[in-house]
Each structure stands twice: as structure tokens, then as C-alpha cells.
Amino acid sequence: MKEGDEVVPGLNRVIGAFASRGLPIFFTRDWHPADHMSFRSRGGVWPPHCVQGTPGAEFHPGLRIPSTAVIVSKGDSRDAEAYSGFQGTDLGERLHSLGVDSIFLGGLTADYCVRESTLDALGAGFSVTVLKDCTRAVNARPGDGERAFADMSRAGARFETSSELIKQLASTQQ
Numbered sequence: 001m002k003e004g005d006e007v008v009p010g011l012n013r014v015i016g017a018f019a020s021r022g023l024p025i026f027f028t029r030d031w032h033p034a035d036h037m038s039f040r041s042r043g044g045v046w047p048p049h050c051v052q053g054t055p056g057a058e059f060h061p062g063l064r065i066p067s068t069a070v071i072v073s074k075g076d077s078r079d080a081e082a083y084s085g086f087q088g089t090d091l092g093e094r095l096h097s098l099g100v101d102s103i104f105l106g107g108l109t110a111d112y113c114v115r116e117s118t119l120d121a122l123g124a125g126f127s128v129t130v131l132k133d134c135t136r137a138v139n140a141r142p143g144d145g146e147r148a149f150a151d152m153s154r155a156g157a158r159f160e161t162s163s164e165l166i167k168q169l170a171s172t173q174q
């Protein structure tokens, strides 16, 4: 997606602020087999994307990935879709075991993976803040992005910008 790149600078600033404070950072990624059920060749709705071990599955080259970050792969079995980073993964358990209760989340896309991850995280008892400037919607149908924000809000998600979060982190450190 064309505007996907625009999320990188804000995410990098938040990642930097979290890394310098020793806060846990998790990256989730689509990690599909070449014949994944979400692909059009198998009757799904998406063109082939994020095929395991190919350049299409790599993180954006400009994204800052600290050595301490945990990478969680999802959608890695051929017959199951996983928009949410919590679906079919141990992400929830890992966060709970670190004592995490609040999640700040961004990435692609607002109307699929961010929406589903947010709803799952809320359902698992986490407090969730979506970084508004750090996500973009596919908008396969016009208005999908706005509907996704409304759904997340109704489910209890909060929204703020990366700058607001960084300001809060700076003010709580003293």
C-alpha cells in the first residue's frame, strides 16, 4: 500500500523511546506459506503477500528493530488466516508473563491486523492505545478505516499520537 511507509518515522520514535527505557517491544508479522488460504489462488481475498523467507515478508528496511525486540510470526499455517498477532501465537502469554498490562500499538493495517490485534488484546484484558499516526487503512471498501477506529473505540481502545506518548514517557521518568 502506497501510504504504508508513512508509519515508519513515528514507530521508530516510539521504538527508540521504549528501547531506551528497557520497555518490551514486540513485532508481529504475516509469515505465510506460498499457498496460504488468504491468497486469490486459493479463493482468498488478497494477492500473495508476506511469503515466508521472501523479501515480501521482511520488515520495512527503514524500521528500527532493536536487538531486544521479540518477533512473533502469524498466519504461518496454510489453512488458517490470522489478522491478529494474538491468533495462533503465544503473544498474549508472553506479554502477561512480562507483567505487561498496557499495550501501545501501531502498524499495518488499521482495518485488518491492527483492528483485530486491538480487539484481541482488549479481550485478553490488556489496556490498549492505538497510535493514530502510526497506522494506515487499506480501505478496500471506502470508510473501512473509519469503521475500524469506531470498532476499536467501542471495544475500549484509546487513541493517541506517537508524539503524545513520547511526551508522557518523558514526563513520567523523573
Ligand code: ZN
Pocket (backbone or CB within 6 Å): 030, 032, 038, 049, 050, 075
Ligand atoms: Zn496476510
